[in-house]
Amino acid sequence: MNAESAGTKQQEMTSDEWAQEAALIERIVAGEGRHYSVLVERYQRRLYWSCVRLLGDADEAEDVVQEAFVKAYERLADYDRTYRFHTWIYSIARNRCLNVLRKRKVWGLLSFQDSEGAPIVAADDSADRGVENQELGLALTECRNTLPSEQRECFDLRHAEAFTYREIAVALGIPEGTVMSRLGRAREKMRICLESKGVVWGA
Amino acid sequence: MTTGSTSGNGHVVALLDQYRTGELSDEQRRQVKVHLEVCGDCTAALADLAAFAATVEKGYDAERALAAGSEPDWARVRQEIVARTAAKRAASRRGWLARHVPQTAAAVVAVLAAAVVVQQGVRGPEDVSRALRPTQESGRGEVDGPETPPPVGETRSSEEGELGALESSTETLERSADESELHQPENMRRGARNEEVDRDARLVAPGERAREFKDDAAVISGGRAADPNAVPLDEEDAFQEANRVDDLRENQVAADREIGVGGEIEHAAEPKREVFEDQAVQEPAAAPPPPDEEEVLKDGYYKQKRAAGQDAKVAEGDDLDVADKLEAQIEVDPEAEPLSRFEMNARYAITKSDTLAANAALNFWHDSLEAGADLELSDLERAQALADSLASLLARRP
Numbered sequence: 001m002n003a004e005s006a007g008t009k010q011q012e013m014t015s016d017e018w019a020q021e022a023a024l025i026e027r028i029v030a031g032e033g034r035h036y037s038v039l040v041e042r043y044q045r046r047l048y049w050s051c052v053r054l055l056g057d058a059d060e061a062e063d064v065v066q067e068a069f070v071k072a073y074e075r076l077a078d079y080d081r082t083y084r085f086h087t088w089i090y091s092i093a094r095n096r097c098l099n100v101l102r103k104r105k106v107w108g109l110l111s112f113q114d115s116e117g118a119p120i121v122a123a124d125d126s127a128d129r130g131v132e133n134q135e136l137g138l139a140l141t142e143c144r145n146t147l148p149s150e151q152r153e154c155f156d157l158r159h160a161e162a163f164t165y166r167e168i169a170v171a172l173g174i175p176e177g178t179v180m181s182r183l184g185r186a187r188e189k190m191r192i193c194l195e196s197k198g199v200v201w202g203a
Numbered sequence: 204m205t206t207g208s209t210s211g212n213g214h215v216v217a218l219l220d221q222y223r224t225g226e227l228s229d230e231q232r233r234q235v236k237v238h239l240e241v242c243g244d245c246t247a248a249l250a251d252l253a254a255f256a257a258t259v260e261k262g263y264d265a266e267r268a269l270a271a272g273s274e275p276d277w278a279r280v281r282q283e284i285v286a287r288t289a290a291k292r293a294a295s296r297r298g299w300l301a302r303h304v305p306q307t308a309a310a311v312v313a314v315l316a317a318a319v320v321v322q323q324g325v326r327g328p329e330d331v332s333r334a335l336r337p338t339q340e341s342g343r344g345e346v347d348g349p350e351t352p353p354p355v356g357e358t359r360s361s362e363e364g365e366l367g368a369l370e371s372s373t374e375t376l377e378r379s380a381d382e383s384e385l386h387q388p389e390n391m392r393r394g395a396r397n398e399e400v401d402r403d404a405r406l407v408a409p410g411e412r413a414r415e416f417k418d419d420a421a422v423i424s425g426g427r428a429a430d431p432n433a434v435p436l437d438e439e440d441a442f443q444e445a446n447r448v449d450d451l452r453e454n455q456v457a458a459d460r461e462i463g464v465g466g467e468i469e470h471a472a473e474p475k476r477e478v479f480e481d482q483a484v485q486e487p488a489a490a491p492p493p494p495d496e497e498e499v500l501k502d503g504y505y506k507q508k509r510a511a512g513q514d515a516k517v518a519e520g521d522d523l524d525v526a527d528k529l530e531a532q533i534e535v536d537p538e539a540e541p542l543s544r545f546e547m548n549a550r551y552a553i554t555k556s557d558t559l560a561a562n563a564a565l566n567f568w569h570d571s572l573e574a575g576a577d578l579e580l581s582d583l584e585r586a587q588a589l590a591d592s593l594a595s596l597l598a599r600r601p
Contacts, residue, residue, distance in 0.1 A: 033292045037285045044280055049267060058273040066284055073288040098540065136258070137265025159256060160263040164226045173541050180217060191255065201251075201258035 013084060022081050029077050036076075040069055043086055046161065047093050053144075053156050054097040064100065068093035083170055087163065091171040136199060143193035151186040158183055212245060219249050223256070541567070542582055549589040558597055565593045 013021075021039075028035050044065055051061035072079070072089050079088050144152055157163040157171065165183075169176040215238045221227050222235045239246050545568055552560035568590045 033288060034285075036288055037281055040281045040284050041277075044277060044284075045274075048275070052270070058270070058275075062275045062280065066280065066287070069284045070287045070291070074291060095540075133261065133265040134269060136262045137267075137269045140259065140262030140266055141269075158220075159259045162224075164224070165221055166226070183220065184217065187255070190259070194258075199258065199262075201254040 018084070021085055025076060025079065025081070025085065028073075033073070036069075036073055039085060043089055044069070046086070047089060050090060050156070050161060051093055051097055053160070054094065054153065055100060060100055061097075064093055064096045067096050071096075083167065086161070087167045087171050090157075090161075090163075091173075094171065139194055139197040139199050143190050143197065146193055147186050147189060151182045151189075154179055154182040155186040155190065212242065215239075215242070215245050216248055219245065219252055220256075223249065223253055542586060545586060546589060549586075549593055553589070553592050553596060556596060561593045561596050565590060565597065568593070 024035055024038060028039075047068065048061055048065045051064045052058060055061050055064070068089055072092050079085065144155065147155060153172065154168055157168045158165075163171065165176050165179045168179045172179070215235055218227060218231060218235055222232060225232075227235065239249065545564060548560060548564040548567070551557070552564050568586065
């Protein structure tokens with residue numbers, strides 16, 4: 001992992017950053033389309049991982065990411081700036097993921113596998129902490145896979161992408177109350193599952 | 204808010220996650236804060252939730268690290284996306300040119316432009332050729348190839364050259380973007396608003412439309428290729444350079460389009476994506492109805508009826524209630540997208556002239572689909588047409 005990995009770290013957007021992004025988008029809409037690469041760079045990796053979580057397939061996820069960015073570019077003028085660009089591009093990518101899943105007729109089977117279908121081998125990391133984290137990562141994947149797909153998506157958006165409840169509601173087209181109940185149920189199951197796998201969190 | 208009672212705690216516990224991330228309204232935040240001061244259980248629950256969230260976040264990092272080997276090359280992905288959006292830009296410019304330049308003139312212009320490019324290529328002063336590189340490459344290979352302009356209608360042989368030009372143009376574009384201040388967000392943040400406006404004025408002036416006109420004029424006079432002013436003489440403004448390179452290529456493409464050369468460019472630029480997109484977009488519309496569609500429709504309808512029947516107010520047109528129940532019904536089936544649900548119910552309502560179902564579907568349309576939802580344009584239009592039909596059905600039979 002390198003500098004790019006910083007891009008996936010969830011970050012709260014400050015109002016400054018928000019305004020800056022809005023200004024950037026305005027310039028792109030006004031005709032300075034070449035600046036679009038800034039948005040692509042900022043979100044491509046996060047979007048990719050969201051798609052991998054939905055699709056469980058790296059190649060398909062990459063295709064969807066490309067499609068979504070091109071589609072978003074075409075319709076950038078329609079983007080409602082009351083929401084973060086991330087929310088909007090996610091909902092576009094999500095629609096495409098659902099198309100893929102519909103074709104596949106499997107919605108809910110998830111595992112981190114490469115295109116050959118072999119399990120992904122652990123990244124090279126010799127430190128003890130690395131091994132610990134590796135176990136945590138595996139436990140998280142296993143536990144997430146026990147969740148119903150709609151709960152899992154909410155949980156992912158909340159805890160991996162730091163979406164607000166409102167943003168999740170908008171991206172998924174569901175009421176905020178539903179987001180709250182799905183997250184509540186998902187968290188309850190995740191706590192039990194992670195605990196059963198020996199994951200501890202201090203408190 | 205009551206403190207200490209179970210229901211009070213339940214309410215607060217439900218809000219703790221949003222309290223943690225500062226998403227609550229001022230009033231809600233104040234209520235939770237007041238409650239936390241007197242409720243040890245909730246304070247502990249908040250701490251536990253924060254620790255849980257931090258651990259899970261680490262878990263996601265670890266999950267990504269486990270699969271890091273399968274990640275794409277991000278520079279390549281970005282480049283491909285940028286190239287495809289550049290192609291879209293070119294396509295939209297093409298529309299403008301088509302309206303303003305008569306076909307014959309465009310044909311003559313393109314031939315002239317190609318001839319000039321050949322000349323420039325042969326002379327090739329260093330800086331000029333640098334500025335013209337993308338044009339030369341998109342010039343149907345005249346530099347290495349035949350000395351006469353290509354015959355009208357020749358497409359296949361130009362495709363590779365065009366793709367190459369697209370890539371090199373993208374490189375230039377990306378390089379320019381890298382050099383620009385946009386990659387240093389703090390500059391933009393620090394920069395005063397006026398500075399921002401000034402820069403915009405310098406870059407876009409004298410307005411996008413005027414620039415397009417000038418570019419088209421440049422094509423008519425043989426392209427900027429022939430214009431020595433095309434070489435940046437004073438400051439190396441990366442944006443302007445990128446703009447010019449972009450425009451040169453786009454105008455070339457536009458001119459080619461007019462005379463039928465390189466008509467395949469767009470397809471060439473996105474070979475397999477087009478297929479994917481078509482499938483993705485058309486599938487829901489073009490796919491034949493599944494064998495059990497009638498069943499599904501009935502099912503949807505009965506659920507609606509049931510929802511409606513449970514509440515007498517519904518029959519009187521309590522819109523919100525029906526919409527809520529419709530939404531609840533959609534939740535029952537995680538596979539059904541709001542759009543397809545709407546379409547199914549709308550079609551049923553129209554077929555059966557069922558005003559109750561029409562009302563419910565229309566409310567759902569207004570609440571959930573019309574505005575915020577992300578729909579493909581074709582889907583949106585189809586759905587809008589259905590909504591219009593529903594509205595006219597209701598207008599006929601109030």
